[in-house]
Amino acid sequence: MHQVERVQDLTEDELLERVVPLLPASAARVLGPGDDAAVVAAPDGRFVVTTDVLVEDRHFRRAWGSGADVGWRAVMQNLADVAAMGARPTAIVTSLVLPGDLEVAWVEDFAHGMAQACRIHAVGAEGGDLSGGPVVMVSVTAHGDLEGRAPVLRDGARPGARICHAGRLGWSAAGLAVLEAGFTSDDHLEAEARDAVGRFLRPRPPVAAGLRAAEAGVEAMMDVSDGLLRDAGRMARASGVVLDLSSQAIAADVAALEALAHACGQDALSWVLTGGEDHGLLAVVEGEVPEGFRQIGTVRAGEPAVTVDGGPPSVLGSGWDHFSGR
Numbered sequence: 001m002h003q004v005e006r007v008q009d010l011t012e013d014e015l016l017e018r019v020v021p022l023l024p025a026s027a028a029r030v031l032g033p034g035d036d037a038a039v040v041a042a043p044d045g046r047f048v049v050t051t052d053v054l055v056e057d058r059h060f061r062r063a064w065g066s067g068a069d070v071g072w073r074a075v076m077q078n079l080a081d082v083a084a085m086g087a088r089p090t091a092i093v094t095s096l097v098l099p100g101d102l103e104v105a106w107v108e109d110f111a112h113g114m115a116q117a118c119r120i121h122a123v124g125a126e127g128g129d130l131s132g133g134p135v136v137m138v139s140v141t142a143h144g145d146l147e148g149r150a151p152v153l154r155d156g157a158r159p160g161a162r163i164c165h166a167g168r169l170g171w172s173a174a175g176l177a178v179l180e181a182g183f184t185s186d187d188h189l190e191a192e193a194r195d196a197v198g199r200f201l202r203p204r205p206p207v208a209a210g211l212r213a214a215e216a217g218v219e220a221m222m223d224v225s226d227g228l229l230r231d232a233g234r235m236a237r238a239s240g241v242v243l244d245l246s247s248q249a250i251a252a253d254v255a256a257l258e259a260l261a262h263a264c265g266q267d268a269l270s271w272v273l274t275g276g277e278d279h280g281l282l283a284v285v286e287g288e289v290p291e292g293f294r295q296i297g298t299v300r301a302g303e304p305a306v307t308v309d310g311g312p313p314s315v316l317g318s319g320w321d322h323f324s325g326r
């Protein structure tokens with residue numbers, strides 16, 4: 001019998017390969033779908049635009065934190081994509097889907113969290129939309145100003161260049177594990193666990209470092225939302241190169257999470273390599289390591305892949321995918 005193809009049979013990337021070719025472009029398209037943000041032409045320059053959604057029980061649980069935490073994360077997750085293009089975040093609009101029995105105080109708190117995150121980066125919240133629905137869903141669309149610079153894409157990694165990263169790796173995944181283990185942000189937690197939960201609830205993408213890197217002329221950049229291996233795999237594919245990561249360069253991150261991982265019965269190395277949502281920035285640069293970044297590997301020629309210490313090509317897919325375990 002003919003099998004009906006379902007979303008869960010595909011990876012996100014496979015689904016996008018089916019949908020994106022159906023979508024129209026206009027004369028204003030400078031860069032369409034496929035990178036951290038689109039680039040749109042305007043009479044007086046070019047800007048980037050990007051959107052990311054948060055869904056209750058998929059991206060956050062209301063019991064794990066406050067409305068303000070969700071508002072903060074909805075903003076920061078989008079600012080990370082703007083900064084990853086080398087653009088300065090300027091303005092957002094927000095769509096909210098809310099169940100009717102949700103406390104108004106939660107929504108006010110959410111707005112406070114959004115405002116805090118926006119103020120840090122001098123971003124305006126300029127509008128949005130409201131609807132009712134079965135769970136809380138938040139969609140933020142963020143705009144960014146390229147300030148005359150060329151956008152920094154995922155396809156500029158060339159053999160011999162340095163792979164760099166700014167921000168944390170693995171801490172958000174650690175925080176998620178702590179919360180899944182049953183702690184809440186109110187419990188008395190060890191300092192590390194508390195730090196990890198804080199990083200999960202309130203990611204702090206290195207926006208300023210991303211802008212400096214863009215000014216310095218990095219060749220490629222992206223934000224790490226789905227895990228280092230999966231996202232680096234996307235850069236490797238876009239650039240047609242091998243990204244060779246160094247286990248020594250990430251050893252300190254792994255060591256810092258070891259005790260917590262042990263307590264959670266999980267593996268610190270997989271948090272660092274495959275945990276998402278830290279929203280750090282992965283960049284490739286032919287010159288000096290940009291301020292705020294550290295080198296974590298080197299680009300080399302070959303069939304697109306990510307390796308650690310030149311070992312067997314890692315599964316490009318390891319990391320977060322909304323639909324498929326692959």
Ligand SMILES: Nc1ncnc2c1ncn2[C@@H]1O[C@H](COP(=O)(O)OP(=O)(O)O)[C@@H](O)[C@H]1O
Nearest residue numbers: 016019020023032033034035036037052081225
């Ligand atoms: N529904 C969609 N329609 C068109 N393009 C999409 C859709 N969903 C995602 N994309 C595009 O696919 C690329 C990958 O999306 P995603 O993995 O969410 O990016 P990011 O990790 O930067 O948030 C992006 O360029 C995004 O604009």
Ligand SMILES: Cc1ncc(C[n+]2csc(CCOP(=O)(O)OP(=O)(O)O)c2C)c(N)n1
Nearest residue numbers: 052057058059060061176225226276277320
């Ligand atoms: C309740 C809950 N379970 C699991 C996760 C882990 N998680 C959810 S989505 C995601 C990946 C990042 O989110 P995504 O929507 O893919 O952002 P994008 O890549 O589009 O920026 C991760 C690691 C979570 N944040 N909350």
Ligand SMILES: [Mg+2]
Nearest residue numbers: 051052053225
């Ligand atoms: Mg996205």
Ligand SMILES: [Mg+2]
Nearest residue numbers: 052077081225
């Ligand atoms: Mg994103």
Ligand SMILES: [Mg+2]
Nearest residue numbers: 225226320322
């Ligand atoms: Mg994702």
